Amino acid sequence: MRQVAIIGAGMIPFGRRDEDSLLDMLAYASLNALDDAGMGKKGVDAVYVANMGAGILQHQTSVASALVDRLSLMPAAADAIENGPASGASAIKNGLLAVASGYYNYVLVAGGEKMREVVGWKATDFVATMTHPEVEYPYGVTLPGMAGMFTRLYMEKYGLTRDQLIAVAIKNQKMGALNPYAHVEMIITKEGIADSPDSVVNNPMAADPLHLYDMCPVSDGAAAVILCPLELAKKVSKKTPVWVAGFGQATDTHTLQEREDPTDLKAVTLASKQAFDMAKLTPKDVDFAELHDAFTILEIAESEHAGFFKKGEGGKAVEKGATSLGGKLPINMSGGLKARGHPVGATGVAQVVDVVFQLRHELGKDRQVKGAKTGFTLNFGGFGNNVVAFILKRAE
């Protein structure tokens, strides 16, 4: 297999983008990535588009074919990838395999979702369609509901505290406020969301024991990357190449109830281990991570299951600042899903874009991990039933 580089990375600001269609957003992000790669008028061999809900939310299908047409990239091959909230990383993985195999040289991977054009209950219902259609969905369970049940079990088993969840929210919204692409650019305090009398109004319960500020926002957005063989990267792009040192993907049971231990995110552990084994690295070799914090609990649980902290230690690490900039392992210096936002099809691609920016040392001092050489991403589908991990390295 050939080593694969990411020579272009592009994103558009996430948030509520009433003026743009899904295809607009995918096109803008793709053009940003093509320009970032210095591709000029050069075409690509294939396009992979990550999207979860256009068929439901926009009544639109075949978005990959539409994007190729929009960008005049014909006759490039085009495929749409739907893997729930892990669609983005799944699409990159498929592009990566296509380049690694030697079949394609230049691949565009774009992920996008437009979720804000429907009312809240419809967006909630759309996301809930990934639950089991017979034994979960009819009861009205939502993904926040799944996370609420998981959080209570985690608290009971590992002593996780509400203060630790709050620390994740405060950290990630602080970083989001520094990220020009973030949906949420508001700094929050513990007083405002937990300690003051107003906090009951500011931060109402969403899915007990999780509150509003434990949740990521519902967002519109898109992100894109350009892949090519590492050996060609320096011929095309003047920027420092970033390459994929390892990746992994694993699945788990569809329903939480069939897991022997519902607090055990086996797919996170397995996908991460695959990535580390392929890269011949350990969690200690990683300089920073972008984890799938759709809910604050997930950042903590994923950091433990990926091997960065022992079980029960991830929450304490956040409180001690170990996951903040300058800490042992900065996590979600983009603001994460919590603040950058979570347009579901875009998220896995956006995580990789953020890691590329970090590894190219392009960010300001307030977000740049000093001397970053190795980054880790984890894209979490369903409630942990389909997980994709990447380890990216700066090519020196």
Place this chain on the structure above:
Amino acid sequence: MIDELNITAYRCKKCGRIHYPFHDRCLDCLGRDFEEIRPEGDAKLLAFTEIYNLPWGFDVRTLKIGVVEFSNHVKAMGQIHIDGFNKLKTGMKLKAFWEPIRKHAGDDVFGLVLR
């Protein structure tokens, strides 16, 4: 009331693992032969939450959702219909009923209700 629950679980004839919902192959041994079983005995509450932002199809302010394990180890999700969320504790016993859980096209949809 448990006799009336319209829940069919599947016990692998080879290794005994219980499945709900149905799988074509056993999660443990990949066996393909299953015995149909019904939930029996008390329902022990394994996990629960109260959801405040509801999806389409519910005309209530909040929903209490739980996962229970019956005495014969069938595990299932259901709606919890009690007043007072704070009364719920992991491990407590609940009674199971088969009752309306939502409306669809004007008709009642039945499912597992726990009290």
